[in-house]
Amino acid sequence: xVHPIVKxxxxxxxxxxxxxxAASILxxxxxxxxxxxxxxxxxxxxxxxxxxxxxxxxLGLNDPxxxxxxxxxxxxxxxxxxxxxxxxRDIADxxxxxxxxxxxxxxxxxxxxxxLAILLGLLAVRFKDRWPDKLISxxxxxxxxIPEFMIGYVLIYWVAIRMGVFSxxxxxxxxxxxxxxxxxxxxxxxxxxxxxxxxxxRMTRAAILNVMQSAYIETAELKxxxxxxxxxxxxxxxxxAPIVNVxxxxxxxxxxxxxxxxxxxxxxxxxxxxxDHVSKRDVPVVQACGLxxxxxxxxxxxxxxxxxxxxNPRLRHPK
Amino acid sequence: xxxxxxxxxxxxxxxxxxxxxxxxxxxxxxxxAAVANTMLAGAAKAAGPVAGGDFKMGVQGGESTNSQDPxxxxxxxxxxxxxxxxxxxxEVGPDGNLSGLVAESFEGSSDAKTWRFKVRxxxxxxxxxxxxxxxxxxTMERHTNEDSKSGALGIVQGIESMRTDGxxxxxxxxxxxxxxxxxxxxxxxxxxxxxxFDNPGAAIGxxxxxxxxxxxxxxxxxxxRDNYWGGDQSTTGHYDSSxxxxxxxxxxxxxxxxxxxVDAINRVEPKIAKLLDRAPTLSVRNVSGRGHYVFIMHxxxxxxxxxxxxxALKYAINRQEMVDxxxxxxxxxxxxxxxxxxxxxxxxxxxxxxxxxxxxxxxYKKSGHDGSxxxxxxxxxxxxxxxxxxxxxxxxxxxxxxxxxIKREPNDGYWSEVWNAQPFCASYxxxxxxxxxxxxxxxxxxxxxxxxxxKRPEFDDMLMTARAELDNSKRKALYSKxxxxxxxxxxxxxxxxxxxxxxxxxKVQGYEGDPNGxxxxxxxxxxxxxx
Numbered sequence: 053x054v055h056p057i058v059k060x061x062x063x064x065x066x067x068x069x070x071x072x073x074a075a076s077i078l079x080x081x082x083x084x085x086x087x088x089x090x091x092x093x094x095x096x097x098x099x100x101x102x103x104x105x106x107x108x109x110x111l112g113l114n115d116p117x118x119x120x121x122x123x124x125x126x127x128x129x130x131x132x133x134x135x136x137x138x139x140x141r142d143i144a145d146x147x148x149x150x151x152x153x154x155x156x157x158x159x160x161x162x163x164x165x166x167x168l169a170i171l172l173g174l175l176a177v178r179f180k181d182r183w184p185d186k187l188i189s190x191x192x193x194x195x196x197x198i199p200e201f202m203i204g205y206v207l208i209y210w211v212a213i214r215m216g217v218f219s220x221x222x223x224x225x226x227x228x229x230x231x232x233x234x235x236x237x238x239x240x241x242x243x244x245x246x247x248x249x250x251x252x253x254r255m256t257r258a259a260i261l262n263v264m265q266s267a268y269i270e271t272a273e274l275k276x277x278x279x280x281x282x283x284x285x286x287x288x289x290x291x292x293a294p295i296v297n298v299x300x301x302x303x304x305x306x307x308x309x310x311x312x313x314x315x316x317x318x319x320x321x322x323x324x325x326x327x328d329h330v331s332k333r334d335v336p337v338v339q340a341c342g343l344x345x346x347x348x349x350x351x352x353x354x355x356x357x358x359x360x361x362x363x364n365p366r367l368r369h370p371k
Numbered sequence: 372x373x374x375x376x377x378x379x380x381x382x383x384x385x386x387x388x389x390x391x392x393x394x395x396x397x398x399x400x401x402x403x404a405a406v407a408n409t410m411l412a413g414a415a416k417a418a419g420p421v422a423g424g425d426f427k428m429g430v431q432g433g434e435s436t437n438s439q440d441p442x443x444x445x446x447x448x449x450x451x452x453x454x455x456x457x458x459x460x461x462e463v464g465p466d467g468n469l470s471g472l473v474a475e476s477f478e479g480s481s482d483a484k485t486w487r488f489k490v491r492x493x494x495x496x497x498x499x500x501x502x503x504x505x506x507x508x509x510t511m512e513r514h515t516n517e518d519s520k521s522g523a524l525g526i527v528q529g530i531e532s533m534r535t536d537g538x539x540x541x542x543x544x545x546x547x548x549x550x551x552x553x554x555x556x557x558x559x560x561x562x563x564x565x566x567x568f569d570n571p572g573a574a575i576g577x578x579x580x581x582x583x584x585x586x587x588x589x590x591x592x593x594x595x596r597d598n599y600w601g602g603d604q605s606t607t608g609h610y611d612s613s614x615x616x617x618x619x620x621x622x623x624x625x626x627x628x629x630x631x632x633v634d635a636i637n638r639v640e641p642k643i644a645k646l647l648d649r650a651p652t653l654s655v656r657n658v659s660g661r662g663h664y665v666f667i668m669h670x671x672x673x674x675x676x677x678x679x680x681x682x683a684l685k686y687a688i689n690r691q692e693m694v695d696x697x698x699x700x701x702x703x704x705x706x707x708x709x710x711x712x713x714x715x716x717x718x719x720x721x722x723x724x725x726x727x728x729x730x731x732x733x734x735y736k737k738s739g740h741d742g743s744x745x746x747x748x749x750x751x752x753x754x755x756x757x758x759x760x761x762x763x764x765x766x767x768x769x770x771x772x773x774x775x776x777i778k779r780e781p782n783d784g785y786w787s788e789v790w791n792a793q794p795f796c797a798s799y800x801x802x803x804x805x806x807x808x809x810x811x812x813x814x815x816x817x818x819x820x821x822x823x824x825x826k827r828p829e830f831d832d833m834l835m836t837a838r839a840e841l842d843n844s845k846r847k848a849l850y851s852k853x854x855x856x857x858x859x860x861x862x863x864x865x866x867x868x869x870x871x872x873x874x875x876x877x878k879v880q881g882y883e884g885d886p887n888g889x890x891x892x893x894x895x896x897x898x899x900x901x902x
Contacts, residue, residue: 103520138436139443139587140572146435149586205622212630220626221429221633223590223616318618318627320589328434328588331783 056370060361068354075346076128080121083335083342111137124336128343134336138329143340146325151344153224154321157237158306161244166299169249173256173295174288177264178279189257192250204243204316211239222317240317244310248302255298259291266290293360300356307352308345420881420900422604426613428890429624429633433617435588440571441561442514442521447637448591450558451893452615455593456497457561457576460488460507460540461552463804465885465892467715469552473502473562473577474540477555483547483839488540488555494600496564497581504535509566511542514559523559525812525819547839549846550805579608579897591615593896609900625874628653634879634901637889639872640755641699652877657701657870658884661713661802661809664697664754664869665705666747666764668862669824672794674745678860679738684745684775685724685864686731687768693866696763697756701872705865708854709813713868713886714806716843718851721858731771744776748789752782753797760866761797791822798822799869804887806850807838814857823862830856878902 091107108114112123127134133143172192176185195203212220218238228236263269264287272282311323322341329337361367433448441457444450460474471477474488490504511533514521521527531545544551561576574582579601580593593613601607616633618624624636625643629650639647639655648655668675668684675681690704703711706723749761761777768775780789780796789796803809812818815834816826830853837849857863871889875882881899885892891899 136436139438141438141587146587150435205626208622208626208630213626216630219632220630221616221618221623225584225586225590227584315620316623318589318616318620318623320586324588325435328436332434332436334436 057361057367060367061358064354064357064361068350071350072343072347075350076125076343077121079339079342079346080117080124083338084117084120086333086335124339128340133340136329136334136337138332138334138337143337147322147337147340147344150320150322150325153319154307154310154323156224156233157222157240157244157310157319157321158303160234160237161241161248161306162303164241165245165248165302166252168245169252169299170256170295172249173253173260174280174283176253176257177260177283177287180261185257188253192246192253195246196248196250199312200243200247201312201316203246204239204313207239207242208316211242220317222319224320237317237319240313240319243313243316244306248305252295252298252302256291256295259294260287263287263290289363292363296359296363297356300352304349304352307348418880418902420605420609421902422609422900424610424901426610426635426879426896426899426901427616427633428614428896429616429618429627429636430890431619431621431624431636431638433588433615433619437587438572439574439582439585440567441559441563442519442523442571444559445522447889447893448615448617450888451890451896452582452585452591452593453558453561454578454893455580455591455613455896456574456578456582457563458578459557459560459562460555462894463553463556463887463892465883465887467804467886469556473507474555477552479549479551481841483544483549483551483841485541485543486551487536488542488552490538490540491600492538494577495598496575496577497596498564498575500564502562502564502577504538504540506564506566507540507562508533508535509568510560510562511540511566513563513566513568513571521559523557526554526557526808527560546835548807549838549841550807553805554808556804580613583612588617590617608897610896613896628874628876631876634876635882635890635895636874637871639874641697641701641872644699644701644872644874647874653874654877655872655874656882656884657872658886659703659711659713659868660871660886660888661711661804662800662869662871663705663709663711663802663865664693664757664760664797664799664867665709666761666795666797666864666866667823668864669794670860670862671824671826674738674740675794675862677738677740679734680740680745681862682859683731683734683738683771683773684768686727686734687771687773688764688864688866689726689767690724690866691726692763692767693760697760698867698869701870703868703870705867707858707861707863707865709800709802709809709857709863709865710806710850710854711868713802714809716806716847716850718847718854721851721855724858726767728767728771731768731773735771735773742774744774746776746778746795748778748780748793748796750780750782750785750789750797752785753790754799754869757797764866791820807834810834810853814861825857825861825863827856827860875899 091104091111091113112120131144133147135141136143136146172188176188179185208220211218219236220239222236222240224233224236260283269282269286272286310321311327313319314321314324326338326341430448430451432446434446437449441453444453458472460472461469461477462472464470473491475491477486477488479486490502490507494502496502511527511530513519514523515527515530529544529546529548530542533542563576577600579595579599581596582591583594584592595604595608595611599608618627621640625639625647627633628636644655668681670676685707694700694702694704706721710717712719747761749757751758758779765775765777790798803812811834813820813822814825814830815821816831833849833853837846840846840849873889878901879899880902882895883891
């Protein structure tokens with residue numbers, strides 16, 4: 053008999069794939085019903101009826117939508133995302149570079165933000181309702197409430213201009229050393245950390261506090277364990293599922309939702325790339341970006357689900 | 372020049388004194404800021420350019436959809452980048468005079484129909500190929516081609532035939548055009564090997580720099596090349612490398628300059644220009660150009676088909692207030708014609724239209740308009756401050772009893788759905804080097820971009836006559852009549868001409884304003900140096 057965990061995980065994976073497929077339909081349908089004819093958008097004011105007809109033919113816009121959808125999907129499955137209509141570049145190549153940058157920024161923001169948020173959450177529980185708890189909550193809630201571009205500008209002004217450390221422009225490229233790259237992204241990483249901190253911290257705090265009501269925590273306390281040990285050894289492992297969920301949501305945000313930060317710091321990530329192509333109606337690029345964003349979102353949520361399943365002892369050790 | 376000033380300006384060029392201090396001292400000696408700046412530029416030149424160093428420019432106007440094919444260029448980053456690797460036949464100088472680039476010299480026939488451009492001998496493309504008249508002709512062919520999508524199509528459309536004659540490229544126009552060489556300075560018309568037919572985006576041309584790295588919407592990096600015809604690094608193209616960094620966000624741009632990550636930026640927001648100029652390490656430099664912000668009416672669509680109504684609206688706009696509040700003084704007032712003193716052959720005797728509510732009310736009454744709201748469409752992207760400008764216009768119009776109603780449109784799609792489509796909207800024009808080109812682009816009956824639907828055979832006739840006229844006083848008289856006609860009958864409400872506002876680090880020497888475009892018409896990388 054198959055272990056129930058394997059079954060559950062397989063189910064999740066299959067569901068994820070199905071969801072991604074559904075997302076691809078939505079993306080395709082969404083970009084197809086965008087106002088404005090693609091050929092007209094590309095040719096602009098100098099369009100003549102013949103050149104429009106030629107371009108429509110070339111782009112296969114005369115085929116029925118279903119045919120176009122399967123042609124596109126077929127290409128995507130073979131790793132062929134097509135070429136950008138606006139500058140004729142290979143989408144997979146341009147996108148790979150941008151995706152790498154986005155992941156680089158998200159990775160470093162996560163490396164700092166996630167442990168910090170969890171640590172702060174644990175501390176908040178340890179000193180519940182005393183000044184460290186109030187300070188942590190107050191500061192993190194304040195930073196999540198301020199729009200991220202504002203935090204960005206404030207940090208640029210104080211850190212880059214007044215103090216003269218770190219760079220206000222976060223442009224990274226392959227010829228830079230890792231140190232130079234980290235120096236470039238230092239301020240955006242700070243901004244992103246401040247933006248995602250509160251959500252994860254509050255969730256950690258709430259989840260652990262919930263567990264702290266349990267009888268076994270009282271037992272642990274009565275055994276004479278130190279408060280932090282109780283939290284670390286007994287409360288935290290049982291609060292992992294909700295924490296992982298909120299961490300994954302924030303990681304997904306770091307990948308797909310940071311266009312504002314990218315603009316403020318001129319960071320060459322996916323968000324800016326997508327926005328530029330949306331305004332030029334460069335549909336193949338928009339579709340490719342949409343698909344990657346969907347895949348990241350679904351993938352991270354899948355990880356969260358699987359971790360919650362694995363973290364649940366009742367599922368790990370069935371009777 | 373006064374001895375003390377001379378001494379002071381030398382100190383500035385040696386970096387011992389800031390430009391602002393100098394202008395202050397000069398003012399104390401009774402010299403205006405404009406003259407002081409000119410003196411400074413002279414002093415910097417006298418001290419001599421310094422070869423070497425890296426120049427970084429933060430530029431607004433780049434997208435990840437950009438390419439290096441000159442035919443596709445329309446925003447600032449590709450245009451600025453193109454100046455590095457490519458050169459057209461000629462260039463327009465800050466004084467409005469033409470000088471040769473790829474063309475060594477040029478001459479026109481007496482009817483201005485046939486133009487001969489002599490290609491500079493022995494100059495090479497960056498791929499080592501020698502430039503021939505054939506390459507020039509192929510370049511023009513690519514832009515005039517039937518299925519050309521080139522932005523220069525409108526410019527080269529008038530060419531009837533082309534041929535080469537040894538090292539001479541000759542073109543013949545259907546209608547004579549005394550300004551033809553000016554058109555050849557267009558940034559789309561970069562001379563490419565074999566016209567760029569096989570690889571239009573190869574970025575190979577006769578420019579002083581070659582493309583090292585190109586990330587659309589992010590940056591472009593150029594390196595000085597060795598065999599540039601214009602001379603070595605001590606003569607021109609002084610920097611070892613020049614980089615364009617795309618900084619579309621205004622705050623990011625100013626921050627990058629303040630923190631020293633870039634040496635120059637374009638499009639300083641008028642709102643902050645005066646504040647930014649206080650920073651000790653940089654100076655804000657503005658130059659009045661030919662660009663203008665407009666409200667345009669389709670004169671073939673009711674109610675704008677009534678000239679009385681158009682005049683009512685023209686009198687109801689407070690131009691000075693617009694310049695003061697929208698441009699913060701960085702600009703000049705307009706006179707409902709797209710031409711100002713920055714153009715050659717401008718007639719300054721045409722009376723300035725004043726803000727006059729009584730006249731506006733009178734014309735409005737005469738128009739017999741039924742009092743239904745007149746809808747003015749605007750968007751943030753129409754021009755910087757367009758929404759505020761529309762609100763100011765609405766208020767002054769209201770005072771004259773004209774029911775103006777503002778409809779705010781999204782930026783996305785504004786240029787395809789609203790501009791040149793809706794009868795009354797806010798817009799801008801970048802200006803052109805000569806009057807003929809400006810009128811031909813937007814006020815000729817047959818122009819694609821006739822965004823006021825101004826279709827007057829007598830105007831077209833005057834334009835064609837002026838175009839072929841080689842006698843400047845006669846041309847000036849014709850242009851004056853045309854300007855007055857547009858001013859009194861056209862669908863154009865032109866409240867202001869906007870300055871180009873750049874900011875430049877004090878390390879950069881040799882910067883001089885150029886009315887043809889921001890950042891010395893994008894030649895800053897070539898004409899400036901670091902002391």
